[in-house]
Amino acid sequence: MLRTAICDLFSIEHPIIQGGMMWVGTAELVSAVSNAGGLGIIGAGNSEPDWVRQQIRLSRQLTSKPFGVNIIMLSPFMEQVMEVVLEEKVAVVAFGAGNPEIYIPRFKQAGIRVMSVVASVASARRLERVGVDAIVAEGMESGGEVGETTTMVLVPQVVDSVQIPVVAAGGIADGRGLAAALALGAQGVQMGTRFICSDECIAHPRFKEKIVKAGDRSTVVTGRTTGYAVRCLENRMTQQLLALEKAGATKQELNWFSRGRTYLGLVEGDLDEGSLLSGQSAGLIKEIKPVKVIIEEIIAEAEAIIRTMGKRMSRG
Numbered sequence: 227m228l229r230t231a232i233c234d235l236f237s238i239e240h241p242i243i244q245g246g247m248m249w250v251g252t253a254e255l256v257s258a259v260s261n262a263g264g265l266g267i268i269g270a271g272n273s274e275p276d277w278v279r280q281q282i283r284l285s286r287q288l289t290s291k292p293f294g295v296n297i298i299m300l301s302p303f304m305e306q307v308m309e310v311v312l313e314e315k316v317a318v319v320a321f322g323a324g325n326p327e328i329y330i331p332r333f334k335q336a337g338i339r340v341m342s343v344v345a346s347v348a349s350a351r352r353l354e355r356v357g358v359d360a361i362v363a364e365g366m367e368s369g370g371e372v373g374e375t376t377t378m379v380l381v382p383q384v385v386d387s388v389q390i391p392v393v394a395a396g397g398i399a400d401g402r403g404l405a406a407a408l409a410l411g412a413q414g415v416q417m418g419t420r421f422i423c424s425d426e427c428i429a430h431p432r433f434k435e436k437i438v439k440a441g442d443r444s445t446v447v448t449g450r451t452t453g454y455a456v457r458c459l460e461n462r463m464t465q466q467l468l469a470l471e472k473a474g475a476t477k478q479e480l481n482w483f484s485r486g487r488t489y490l491g492l493v494e495g496d497l498d499e500g501s502l503l504s505g506q507s508a509g510l511i512k513e514i515k516p517v518k519v520i521i522e523e524i525i526a527e528a529e530a531i532i533r534t535m536g537k538r539m540s541r542g
Contacts, residue, residue: 228404228525228532231391232414235359236318236339237292239263240525241414242404243362243393244421246296246320247370247503248272249492250429253281257288258426258517266293267320271488275306282314292317294341299324312336320362323371325349327356343395345373345380347387354388361388362416367397369419369505372447372457378410385411399507401527405535408528419505424517430495433502440508449484452477459502463487 230241242264244255248271256266266289268281278295285293295311297304300323308329311319319333322343333340334357343362344350350361363384365377373380377396385392394407395416407415422429423437436459446460448467458464470480484501491500515523 228408228529230408230413232360232393235391236265236294238265240521241393241408242521242524243267243414243416245368245395245416245418246270246294246322247418247422247492248298249489250422250427251296252428253284253288255421255424255427255517256281256285256293258424259421259521260285260289260291260293262518262521263291264521265318266291267318268293268295270295270297270301270303270307272298272301272303273307274303275310278307279310279314282310282316294318294320294339296320296322297326298322299326308332311338325352327353330357341393344384345375347380347383350384350388350392354390358390360391360393360413362393362395363412364416365394365396366447366457367506368395369445369457369503372396372455378406381407381410381412397505397507399510401524401529401531403507403510404524404528405531408532417507419507420511420520421517422504423511423514424520425514426517429492432495432497433492433500434514436497436502437504437508437511438514440504440511442506442509444508445504445506449480452480456501456503457505458491459504459508461500461502462498463491463501 232241240263244259244266246267246269248269251269259266270278318339320341340358341360342353342358343364363381365380366372381394391413393414393416394412398415399420423434447455447457449455451471487501490496491502
């Protein structure tokens with residue numbers, strides 16, 4: 227059985243973490259991932275603190291296993307959500323889209339494990355110094371906000387730069403990705419897009435089917451001119467947004483155009499006008515399955531690859 231330092235750190239069975247996706251990282255998915263031996267993460271996104279508290283309590287009704295909450299530093303409710311997580315004594319807090327270092331001591335003092343997403347070696351080193359327990363090194367293949375470096379290049383550099391466990395993210399959807407991440411020195415993987423295409427995820431069926439039908443070039447990145455680059459499936463909305471960027475629209479104009487599009491796409495299933503956040507791993511996903519089956523298949527495939535890798539290599 228694959229057991230790594232990340233399993234011991236978070237008291238989970240498998241080194242698989244579910245990305246904290248806004249709107250669709252709800253108690254239904256979170257509890258299913260945790261019950262299957264991974265670490266489920268509630269996606270707080272831009273949601274109000276009462277909603278986050280409701281999701282925490284519902285998750286506790288559905289699982290007795292550890293789970294976490296993802297806090298987006300850009301959220302207008304960030305500080306209120308932090309208070310909820312502290313009050314509810316959630317096992318893990320995962321930070322994204324910003325630098326959480328001034329807040330980390332409070333969570334550490336409360337006995338809450340802290341994980342943070344980074345897109346650079348410099349960020350990983352800085353966060354290790356201020357006490358995070360684990361780093362998620364997320365490559366540009368991921369869905370949502372992206373950096374400039376690929377997972378294959380970023381992960382080993384982050385691993386070499388810190389002493390704490392590193393989790394690989396971006397472009398991972400199967401056992402091959404898990405085995406590759408472990409070979410790069412990571413202690414586990416974080417996946418978002420793969421878990422969208424699960425029975426338990428509340429994402430709209432039309433959105434799930436669009437991921438299943440996606441190919442290797444089905445995603446695009448918008449927002450590079452605003453400093454907030456986001457990867458999603460290409461559709462009419464992304465084409466319009468890219469045209470506005472090319473025409474020199476201001477950051478304020480682009481933000482106004484994008485407002486409310488994520489819920490419209492992910493939950494309401496508007497495939498033309500919604501923002502369909504998705505990683506490049508969409509091209510690897512061919513079926514919608516129960517979370518338990520997804521995790522079991524990934525672990526079995528990774529274990530088989532690790533066992534047979536030496537036999538596959540020719541000897542001169």
